[in-house]
Amino acid sequence: MTFSHNFHIPVMGIGFTVDTPVKVAHYGISSVLSAGDDMLLERLREFYSTKFNFPFTPIHKNEFDKRAKRITAYLDLVNHMVNDKFQELKNASFEKGSEITKYFEMLPDFSTLKKEYLRMLEEKEIEVKSSIQNWLRSNMVAGSIDINIMTKLDRDNYDLKGEKLPIEFNDAHAAVRGFANSTLKSGLVLSAGLNPRLYSYLANFEGFFPNEHNEIDKKVILKVSDYRSALVQGKFLAKKGIWVSEYRVESGLNCGGHAFATDGFLMGPILEEFKQHKNELIAEVHEILNDALEASGRKRLEQPLAMLVTAQGGVGNLTEHQFLTDYYNVDSVGWGTPFLLVPEAVNIDNDTFNLLAKATEDDLYLSDISPIGVPFNCVVGNTKDNERDEKIQSGKPGSPCPSQYLKLYNKEFTDKPICLASRQYQKLKIAELDGKNLTDKAEYQRQYDKITVKSCLCAGLVMTAYTENNLLKTSDGKGISVCPGPNMAYFSKKSTLQEMVGHIYGKNNLLNDTYRPNMYIKELGMYIDYLNKEINNTPAEEVNERKLKYFNSFKNNLLEGIEYYKTMLPKLADKTNWKLELEMYLAKVHLIEIPELVSVN
Template identity: 45%
Template sequence: MSEHLFHIPVMGTGHSIDSPIRVGPYGIDSVISIVDDLLVEKIRKYYCDKFDYDYTNISRNAEDGRARRITAYLDTVQEIVQEKFSDIRNQPFFEKNDKSKYFEMLPDSSTLKEKYNKLTNTEKGSLRDRLAVELSRLMKPGSIDVNIMAKVDKLNYTKDDIPMSDEFSDASAALRGYARSKVSSSLILSAGFNPRLYNYITEFKDFYRDKAGAIKKRIILKVSDFRSALIQGKYLAKKGLEVFEYRIESGLNCGGHAFPSDGHLLPSLLREFREKKDQLVKAVQPLVEDYYEKHAGGFSEDWEITEPRLTVQGGIGVSGEAERLLKDFGMDATGWGSPFLLVPEATTVDKPTRRLLKNAGEKQLYLSGVSPLGVPFNNVRNTGSEQWHQERIEKGKPGSPCPKGFLKSNTEFTEQPICTASTQYQLLKLDQIARSEMAEEEKEQKREKVLNKACLCDHLGNGALINLGILAEHRAPQSICPGPNLAYYDGEYTLRQMVDHIYGCIDSIATEGRPHMFAKEITLYVDYVEELAEQPDDPVNIKKLKKIQTNLEEGMEYCLEIAQDTPYQDENLASIPETVSRQRERLTTILDRLEGRVAVEA
């Protein structure tokens, strides 16, 4: 387990694609997306060339190619991380080098940091030599974790259009690729519950305890509420699979795809996890032990049983907010994503896009409808992808040729699924709209929604290819998915600067006046309510809005209680009461207006 109190979450398909290579040698955990196996193969070739490793291409049409490409890449990453880490570990102490950087970036609470400080204060001699040997031995690289969006699980076909078996679906093949790799790390399952995929995990022994009770590949569930965590944890436990960590994420104050709840604010969710944490062991552990008794020769009394870790991510921006999450809510660690998009040492972002992010304010960062999945997607205005799509619209060729097809899911016009961001779909849909009898204003609204879809599965990886010099900028439209929190960072930072900022070792690098993460989330949810309220009136939508309002009101009350506490370092608790007052009034106005409109129409 890492000595650090934070991890770097997955960011798009490409922006954290090689983050373990960049930060893993310093003991920092980070997460790779393995959605795009074609991107993974290009990055593997780049690094094999760079480190003079043997490379044999795994072609697009190779048998079980998706799984094999993922395995090959992860094994390459493992080899590189270990090589770079060994180089650091073998460096001498008492010099300004990467070894001193490794230890100095650790949090003060780390036992390793304490030993390092003791070493630096010890005079030359046999004791110092023994301390140095011990410290070097205790060093560990960061974990090479991977992310699979569980429900992005397209079924595939042979060249002859014959459906392939379930094990060749996108998510199952990605899982197999990870399971067969050499890495010992964590699999993060996100974006919903997929029983077919969860059942497939049982095929791989690395997810189970060995004779010594160790698990080589751990399971982390990204969850949005306690009920979901418990249901999924029990489902896996019945199969003998243990959840190492529940990773709680804000529904809206995050990067990438957003999964808004029914108005349940993050503080309320965290309070429930804190109060019911013991259930995640009491309700789950007996199921695990029962499985081992029936299927694996018993659960040894010598095996260590640990509570699952609880971590949180989404909009954390200053050290004081992280400290509150760790101390007041009992979280074991925090996830810091979007700020690392401005750290070239940690992420692969092309220079034009990084410049765009540095200059982006609140109005440039927005929740968009560009995702073909039909899920809200955090975006920034004026990306290369946006410009590319607009140019195609103006030429009468909207949409994308769909070079990868990972997000194919629509069967409105075709027997086999196609992507709503594809040229094929958009031309068919635009023609349908044109021939319909709806009013011109309504037609225009529907056309806008169709043309808004973007080719994410290709464009989200292009920034990495440009950054590494694999593709030229003009040949690779770039998309990126920062969270709203990025509006409060306006520079480019070193890894050391960002880590010191996270631990409060330097003056905050977030811009002055940044609202508290809890205050920002309240505003984002009222924005979401306003958007829902503008949709066509129907009883289901109105009922949902009332439910969201109730939950938001309860959450805001709890935020006001938190605001009365003594703030931690750089924590802007004063922004919470101001935000609650303003957003309560706004929420009431939105719903009163909606009810008035419904009454008139009735």
Template identity: 45%
Template sequence: MQNSLHTFSIPVMGTGHSIDSPIRVAPYGINSVISIVDDLLIERIRKHYATLFELPYENIPRNAEDGRARRITAYLDLVHEIVNQKFEDIKKQPFFRKNEKSRYFEMLPDSSDLKKKYQKLVEMASGSTRDFIASELTGEMRPGSIDVNIMSKVDGFSFPKSGQPMTAEYSDGSAALRGYANSQLSSSLILSAGFNPRLYNYLAEFEDFYRDVKGQIKKKIILKVSDFRSALIQGKYLAKKGLEIFEYRVESGLNCGGHAFASDGYLLPSLLKEFREKKEMLSSSIQPLIDKFYEEERGREFSTEWVDNDPRITVQGGIGTSGEARRLLQDFEMDATGWGSPFLMVPEATTVDEPTMQLLQQAKEEDLYLSGVSPLGVPFNNVKNTGSAKWHQKRIEKGKPGSQCPKGFLESNTEFTENPICTASTQYQLLKIDQINQSEVSDGLKAKQREKVLDKACLCDHLGNGALITLGILKPNRAPQAICPGPNIAWFNRQYSLQEMVAHIYGKIDSLVPVERPHMFAKELVMYVDYFEELINQSESPADDLRKLTRFKKNLEDGMAYCLEISKGQAYEHENLESITRTVEEQSKRLGELYESLQSSALVLA
């Protein structure tokens, strides 16, 4: 269970923006994550890269038996082959030249033993000793991990011509898991978006998630978690099946890209403090369950010679400077950080089409917002004026709102139909708007309800279109583009090279963002007070919601106090601690005013 050579990774970004990131960055030793939700997009990308690299390709049609799993396996195996090919080409290059091999080593963090050895080599005089060390260095190179992400709750069932749903192993989540499990990859599976017992149970069907006789695990499990309690519960659940967690990946509830799963007012610093203080429990409470499984189910003891059974803890969500990263790694003792949105501005790492790239470069803080576009009903980080938004608006104006739902991965609503349909589909939106129009509520409320319905967008299709445009598979006018950046991207206003962004992450160059950029902790705090205000505005019964919102406020206040404590310490270079002090003062006052208005409403309506 090897760790990365780097102290950062590139998380999953939508269904398409990191779809080929491993091909781009893994040859340089950088870990990145592919979404395997959209197997139909994956098949088109596979065809493109098979053609580009002159590798065999045979289409797996949409109606093929177990087609979803097979498409995913075929693509992951292709990515594996291409990454290895590119990596071996880099390894063969000579030292002491300005080439891809020098880029590989120069991008490593200065703290890396491999980097130190490389720097020593560069300073050595020619001779047999230098040749020996050069050979050793080449042998110690390794590619980045080709990791995959499954959203646990995106686990619907297909309905064949018979109209009856297929059996459990053919659910979307299970088929995606099987596709990964059957691949050649030795990497990590990231499970996100909640706890799905059926999917977790299915993991136990595949030996690659268990230790072999040498104690190695070919496919590791990473859980994206929102708090320590959730991490412990899920870790114990899997441990009873002998499944170990390689890494717990903590993400800010709001200050992130994609879907935002807000906590109950717990700010990221408070969550990380708890992980730091209790991380030993993630081994001491769970390892006995693993030991018991191997003894009772495998008939052998869990060997004390097997290493790396203490899980890593990493963090992502809104990180924007090297100083913030250093605080997370050093003060909070995180094992690594995840940098998502900034890499949307790095064409060497992600697939963002030119119109959307221009939109991101020009985006200000006010253009980035939590939207209601996701058919999952979960807040979704968005930017104004995307190609997808314009496409949907044109359909609304023509009286044909919504999408024809070409893929159906987010079909879950049975309000009007026996089989699930998507709330972003034309079928659902027309039915729902008709119901709203015939209701007896006020015209003002009808307008708000219609707006909420029409807000839903076709994320299944549109989140992958940027990749298809970038790779030349589709024209921009035939592929409406959606994207899901975090608010952090407002401070990155141009395209960057891969080496430039990595140097920024490690503080090797002047910061790419201005000094006035608020600290990630300050930005998250503002977002949570915004969210608190939205909860109040949406409350239909303030008296009934008062207790829940009081708890939310208390958690926020505790988090503010801790942020204030952090702000009084010594700042790392490129870390704007002063913004935390100012923000806590402003938002504390605002929170109090919002709570007073809530109490007044609760008393009036009680």
């Protein structure tokens, strides 16, 4: 499929971008929504059905396969709304201020559509002008409505009798089924790493396979943090007959939301590896795919299917955007965090907006609040964490766990998993801590804080979708979690969609006056801080051969990355102090002391 733009809006939280396609897809802008919370999707489906007079039949909580059905119903509605808006836009007249004019004005100047549009504006002959307009209308495309599933959030589910349901009713499996059964022809973004059972489940749905025209209706988009991970996952899926249509490379730390850090592999060297080995990746996976297709009774493909490489994480200006597309041959660039200041495109309440607009570098940090144990990008002062702290102060830490989506792994005290942010878990864990009778008050507080720092992300990350659409119930609470990347410090202005798209393509500048290192230097600094924190948080008695190998490998990867940047960054030709910063960070890496093994007598 040909796209109008070479940027996309990644998934942000749950509620922030859950209906972003309805707001931007008709302008040719692709975006990603989360299928994590089917209760949210059901409430939004009712909201939009009422707003636009569509028929609505509720899918009740006790209905068989409710999660998959709710996801399918919501995606079908979104698809319907986007198609309606796109057709209406296409039928508009080419006059100042019209929707079709807005569509073309936002396009990048290098696109064929934009060039033809500009030619049409200059054309004086009415018949020729009309002919160009007809061509433009017939070649316009809507943005893709892509769906994100975190592969590890695959909670077991139970029937009304408390019996465990088969694995296909697990959360992520049901979400795959919901997408597969929808009318969408778009991408399924699989993030958070390889889940063999989930990946194998994709082969149950014909939409993930090439059709008779060698096209795939339901494309797989893998979010990866390095080349090796991409190769392993791509091969695994190919053995099931599933082609990965896009590898979406995301910075391990310089991003919003959960941060899946690499072992010190930096964005530049990772993208270089994709650039150098893309053809090899295509050929290797294509051969495996063909064998799998033949084994399943399908025809072999004469030519490999299309494979895109895209990138996201910390991009902030045209120079960086173009370097990704021109030097690394990236097909599309993800712009996430800056769009949190574009209310036209996302769900964002005034208080959270103001918090983000005023956020400085010191306010944005990598936190331990996520119950799934993965570092989570956060901002000081978000109201969900304030709510959590008030509960701690009142002596009642923990969440009542209203949504329960993160009841995934922990069975320390129970037969069924419970969430680390829940009141149930924290009460039990604190009782266990009290039973240790620690005399060191500082150590007690450290362990207590480690328990109670977890925040209820299920509730916090959906909240703005409720507040901004007047859907809030008393039982929803009030606290809002927001998960911007570090890039938030450099954007402060409320922007329209056209202004933000203009910034992306260099037509205007939305950066504030704060000095901003380029995206590669910023990430490098974050990785140095991350390694230092990992080392400092490892007690001497826990240092073993495996840990030492990890620390040394991490440090060496950083050093290799710095050497790479010495030759790459001059090509970027930006106006930051990258040379000085690179030397400073090189010195910092050399100063990192790797701990030694403690000898046991």
